[in-house]
Amino acid sequence: MRLRATQKIAIGFVALTAVVVFGYKFVTDRMVLTQRFPNLAPGKATLLGIDPGAGFRIVVANRIAGLVQGEGSEYGKEGGDESGETVEQAKRKQLSTRDLIAILQGDEKPLGRFVMFLNDIRRNDRDWPTVQVYWTAEELRKALDGDQALRTKLERDLNVGLDGRPLPEIRLSSIENGIVVRLPVKVRVRVADQERVLTGIVEQPYRPRFCVQLTDRLYKDKFDVTQAAIQGTYLQLMRELEQGSGQREDVGKSIERLIDPKRLEQMAEAPSKVLSSVEVVVNDSLMESASYSKFVAGNGKELFTISIQLNDEGRRRLWKYSKLHRGTQLLFVVNGTAIAAPWIRQEIPGSEVTISNLTDEELVQEAVDTINKGKGR
Structure with missing residues (x-):
């Protein structure tokens, strides 16, 4: 069957678009994934990546995020903990984020x-x-x-x-x-x-x-x-x-x-x-500034969003991590307390990181102050 000129043009355009899209993806994958960065120690403010194969899952309860012992398959369920455990049982299995951070900084005491x-x-x-x-x-x-x-x-x-x-x-x-x-x-x-x-x-x-x-x-x-x-x-x-x-x-x-x-x-x-399952993705040495905003949800509850500006190295580190770990969660830890567990739903190539739906303004303010004070603000 002979194709009309318009059909040839359309097919050619689709093929060209596919080449451009896949070519761009190939180039960015190669550019981002081949970068090598030295390992970081946690700082006063840190974004942590957790390998779900370590046998822990991230749970958010009472405005605080944390790591709780559990099967790897339970890691990353949106909507909180569905294990049916009592509060006491969950507390017994919850790892101290403060101790984890201190040990990764080289402190033997905890x-x-x-x-x-x-x-x-x-x-x-x-x-x-x-x-x-x-x-x-x-x-x-x-x-x-x-x-x-x-x-x-x-x-x-x-x-x-x-x-x-x-x-x-x-x-x-x-x-x-x-x-x-x-x-x-x-x-x-x-x-x-x-x-x-x-x-x-x-x-x-x-x-x-x-x-x-x-x-x-x-x-x-x-x-x-x-x-x-x-x-x-x-x-x-x-x-x-x-x-x-x-x-x-x-x-x-x-x-x-x-x-x-x-x-x-x-x-x-x-x-x-x-x-060994914990990766420091970004710490406050790679954060240039932070701010937060407030809005009122439909139920009248106040919610807060933190915006963090990363420097170029921080941006590239997070971009690489987000490419490799889409569909998982990070822990946002400030002064030893995990205050949020943001999801990585897509690649994060930009220099601004937003963490939404936080409920405790004191913790949010502490996070912003901690990042900005480190930069002399």
């Missing part, structure tokens, strides 16, 4: 808390002692290796010998509280463009099995017990161990497992995975 959180060790748990008697892993190692003074002190603090036999005397505080072990966990952290090994001190309580069984029997359905009841139950449990009806714990081996270097390496795995 690393212990961070490691504890990711290994499900909680200070507010029922098993946490009301009186803390601290032992370092090094001191425990010496006690196990034959330091008699340390061994004697350790057995008194546990009220049980290292062989699992309860001591003849009863120290109720030792029985109820046991010891808290300070464990040094080393984690590799990329601080800006430098890989460093930071040490977090993890605190983990330990009580021998005998003491746990004793308090379980003593306080079952009771809030107050007599001295006679304590002595009677103590002697009864001792007899059960001697007669073989109770299983005696090898306390020395339990402590060995607790301070085993391989175990400490395993405790570092989850923190390393999470920290």
Whole structure:
């Protein structure tokens, strides 16, 4: 079939348009995606990118954004958290953004808390002692290796010998509280463009099995017990161990497992995975200025929009990230608090970033002031 001239022109125009469009995309992709930038440390104001494969999802609740433990498939659901969890359950799984930022800046102090959180060790748990008697892993190692003074002190603090036999005397505080072990966990952290090994001190309580069984029997359905009841139950449990009806714990081996270097390496795995999944896309060193505006929604509620002007490097960094991570969220963190979780719905090639639908004017004002003060405004 022969084509008329007008049809040829139309087809030629469509083909030319396609070539121009795809050619432009090819050129911009090549130009943007081949750029290499040094890693950044978080600043006072930071846009963070989070790899959903790390096992966390972004949730916005009570005007604050945050990272909550959950399956990767739950990451990025618009409309908030649909997991059906209670507020307490969600809080228990929420990672401290302040600690995350500080660690990425090279601060070791919050690393212990961070490691504890990711290994499900909680200070507010029922098993946490009301009186803390601290032992370092090094001191425990010496006690196990034959330091008699340390061994004697350790057995008194546990009220049980290292062989699992309860001591003849009863120290109720030792029985109820046991010891808290300070464990040094080393984690590799990329601080800006430098890989460093930071040490977090993890605190983990330990009580021998005998003491746990004793308090379980003593306080079952009771809030107050007599001295006679304590002595009677103590002697009864001792007899059960001697007669073989109770299983005696090898306390020395339990402590060995607790301070085993391989175990400490395993405790570092989850923190390393999470920290390596975080990318500082832009920090306040690449932000030139900020402002905000206010409008009233249909329901009468005040909402706020922050506008941030980036310098050229910040613009190019965000453009590249937005090309590679369309359909995900960023965390906007100011002074350790994640105040927003903006979506990347399309490429962001411009120098202006707008973050909309914020509800807390104080946090918005703090963000604007933080960015502008850093520039002498």
